[in-house]
Amino acid sequence: xxxxxxxxQFSEFSRLYNLIIPKENILRxxxxxxxxxxxxxxxxxxxxxDNGRNxxxxxxxxxxxxxxxxxxxxxxxxxxxSRYDMSFKYFLEMSPEEDVINPSSLxxxxxxxxxxMDLLNLLIGKxxxxxxxxxxxxxxxxxxxxxxxxxxxxxxxxxxxxxxxxKLLRRAxxxxxxxxxxxxxQKNESNDILREIEYxxxxxxxxxxxxxxxxxxxxxxxxxxxxxxxxxxxxxYTISKDMDARTGHKTADSSFFGYKTHxxxxxxxxxxxxxxxSAEKGDxxxxxxxxxxxxxxxxxxxxxxxxxxxxxxxxxxxxxxKGNKLRIVARMNPAITHxxxxxxxxxxxxxxxxxxxCPAGHLAMYKxxxxxxxxxxxxxxxxxxxxxxxxxxxxxDGCYKAEAKSRTYSVTIKPDEHKEQEIFQQSEYFRExxxxxxxxxxxxxxxxxxxxxxxxxxYGLESMKMQGALAIFVVNLKRILKF
Numbered sequence: 001x002x003x004x005x006x007x008x009q010f011s012e013f014s015r016l017y018n019l020i021i022p023k024e025n026i027l028r029x030x031x032x033x034x035x036x037x038x039x040x041x042x043x044x045x046x047x048x049x050d051n052g053r054n055x056x057x058x059x060x061x062x063x064x065x066x067x068x069x070x071x072x073x074x075x076x077x078x079x080x081x082s083r084y085d086m087s088f089k090y091f092l093e094m095s096p097e098e099d100v101i102n103p104s105s106l107x108x109x110x111x112x113x114x115x116x117m118d119l120l121n122l123l124i125g126k127x128x129x130x131x132x133x134x135x136x137x138x139x140x141x142x143x144x145x146x147x148x149x150x151x152x153x154x155x156x157x158x159x160x161x162x163x164x165x166x167k168l169l170r171r172a173x174x175x176x177x178x179x180x181x182x183x184x185x186q187k188n189e190s191n192d193i194l195r196e197i198e199y200x201x202x203x204x205x206x207x208x209x210x211x212x213x214x215x216x217x218x219x220x221x222x223x224x225x226x227x228x229x230x231x232x233x234x235x236x237y238t239i240s241k242d243m244d245a246r247t248g249h250k251t252a253d254s255s256f257f258g259y260k261t262h263x264x265x266x267x268x269x270x271x272x273x274x275x276x277x278s279a280e281k282g283d284x285x286x287x288x289x290x291x292x293x294x295x296x297x298x299x300x301x302x303x304x305x306x307x308x309x310x311x312x313x314x315x316x317x318x319x320x321x322k323g324n325k326l327r328i329v330a331r332m333n334p335a336i337t338h339x340x341x342x343x344x345x346x347x348x349x350x351x352x353x354x355x356x357x358c359p360a361g362h363l364a365m366y367k368x369x370x371x372x373x374x375x376x377x378x379x380x381x382x383x384x385x386x387x388x389x390x391x392x393x394x395x396x397d398g399c400y401k402a403e404a405k406s407r408t409y410s411v412t413i414k415p416d417e418h419k420e421q422e423i424f425q426q427s428e429y430f431r432e433x434x435x436x437x438x439x440x441x442x443x444x445x446x447x448x449x450x451x452x453x454x455x456x457x458x459y460g461l462e463s464m465k466m467q468g469a470l471a472i473f474v475v476n477l478k479r480i481l482k483f
Contacts, residue, residue: 013096020086026070027091029481036062038126046113056101061109063092064101069470072452075103076224077217110466120274120469121293127476128297131270136483139267141303141329142294143437144310146283147444149464151245151258152456158233159196165229166200169222173207176216193233200230244461248279258456259464263472264290265440269479271472272299276465283309288318295321305329305437316417329433332421347383347409356383356409360395370410379413447471 021028036059043058067088068078082088082100089096131137173180185202188195207223208214214223242258249255260281264273273293275286287310294301304310304318304326311330318326347356355364364383371379385407390400400407414422424430448454451471456464 016096017086017090021090025087026478026481027067027087030066030477031091031093033477033481034126034130038122042117042122043113056105058109058113060092060094061101061106061113064106065110065470066474067091068106069451069467069474072450073221074224074228075106077221079103079106080220081217110463114466115462120276120465120472121297123469123473124271124274124293124476125297127473127480128270128272128299131268131476131480132298134480134483136480137266137268137270137299140300141267141305141433141436142264142272142290142299142301143267143440144262144264144283144287144290144304144306145437145440145444146260146262146286146309147447147453148248148250148256148279149259149261149448149453150256150455151242152459153242153245153257159191159193161229162193162196162200162226162233165222165226166203169203169207169219169226172219172222173213176213176219180213197230197233200226204230242456242459244278244459244464245456246278246280248281259461261453261464261468262286262290263440263443264294265443266299267436267439269439269443271443271476272297274468274472276461276468278461283307284312284315287315291318291326301326303327303329303433305433307331307437308333311421313415313417316421327424327429327433328421329430329437331425332418356411358385358395358409359399360389360393362386362389362393364409369413371413380410381413382408382410384408443475446475451475 039059039062047055064078079100082092185199188199204226213219245258247255247257248260256279258279260277260279262275263271265271273290275289302320308331311328311332316328320326347358350357353363357363362385364385367381367383369379370382387407390396390407451474453471457467
C-alpha cells in the first residue's frame, strides 16, 4: 500500500545536514536542481492504494538506484553506505537516525515497479525539458553515435568468473596488508569447477575471519561480489545466458557479445534521445527513431552530425517537423564518392565526347543504362568498346578475356541524394559542424568509464534499457549542473 501523502521526516538532528553537507556536494546540487515527484506520479498506479503494509517511498527507492549508478556500486553496498554516509541520507531525504531498507527491496522495485515502464524516454525527456527551461540548449544540431556494452555473461565461463573475482579480492587485500599473502589458501590449478568453488569459499571465510580487514570498504565490496558469484555458481553450475544479447562487430577483426545504445546529443552535450538494441543492429537504420525522440522531447533539429554509417540514402531524405530537408553532416562511404575500383583498373573520362577511354587510348563506341528503370534504383551506365581492337591490343592481358563477345566498363549512376551530399561535403558549414563530432565520443567514455556502462548489470534487453536510462539521466544532470 502506498500512502497518498509521503511522510515528511522531522528530526532534531536534521540540522546536521547543513553543517556536514557542503553546498558544492553533487547530491545536494541534484536535490536542489530537480523535483523527483514525477517518479511518484508515474509509479502510483503500480501500488495498491488501500491494501497491504505501507510501502517504501518510490521516490526514495528510485534515488537508491541513482546512487548506485552515480557511484557504480552494488545493491548491498549502496544500502550499507546509506547507513553511515550523511550525504546519502540527505539525498534520500532520511532523518539522520533513520534506518535503511533491505537490499533485496531494490531487486523487487526494479522487477515489480519499473517493469513495463518506458523509463528511458521518461528520464531523458525530463532532463531535456529542464535544459530547455534553463536556456542551456541553444543549438539545432544533434550528434549521433552508438556505443557498445558487453553482456553480463560475456565472455567468461563460470570458473573464469570465479577466478577473476577472487583475483580482485586478493588485490584489494594485498593493498591493505601485503603480509596477508602467507595466509592465503592454495589456489586451484585445475579446471574443476567444484574445486574452484571450494577455494573461493575458503578465501571468503579467511577474509571474513579478520573483522577489521573485511570491514574496509575497498575489501568489502570485492568480498560481496565474490560471495554473490559463488552462490550463483553453486545453484546453476553455469553463468546465466543472456538470451537477448547478440554478437556485434567494432572492426572487421574484433567482435563483442552484448548490446548497442544509439545516442543523440546536442552540441551542449545533453543527450536528447537513446535507443537500446542488441549488438548486431546497424547504426544508420536507428537514426529516424533518434530524430523522432529528440523532436518529441522538445528539440528543434535542422542538422544531424555523425559518421559514415548515417549517410545512407534513406537518411539523406529525412526532413524536420516543418518538412524542410535536414542537413546530414556525415561523409558518405568512399566507394560511393570515388568508386570501389583499384587505380590501375580505372578508365579515363573524356568530357568532350562524354565517353570513357581505356588505358590503351581507345574510346568507347556507345553507352546504355542498365538496372531497374521503373524506380531508377541500382542503375549503372555501361560503356561498350570495340572487341576487335581489344583482341589485338598490347594491354589485353588482364583486361580482355579471350573469346569474349564484348568489353564493357560500368559506372554506378548516383541518386540525386548522393550527388547533393557529395557537393554538401565540400562546404564550409559541413567542415565546421564536423568539428563537434568528438563530443559524443567523450560522452560515451563518461558513460562507460565513470558509470559502469561498459558492461550490463543484469540480463536481458529490458534490464539494459533500465541501466541506460539511469546512466543517461545521471550524466545529463551532471552536465546541467555545470551551467
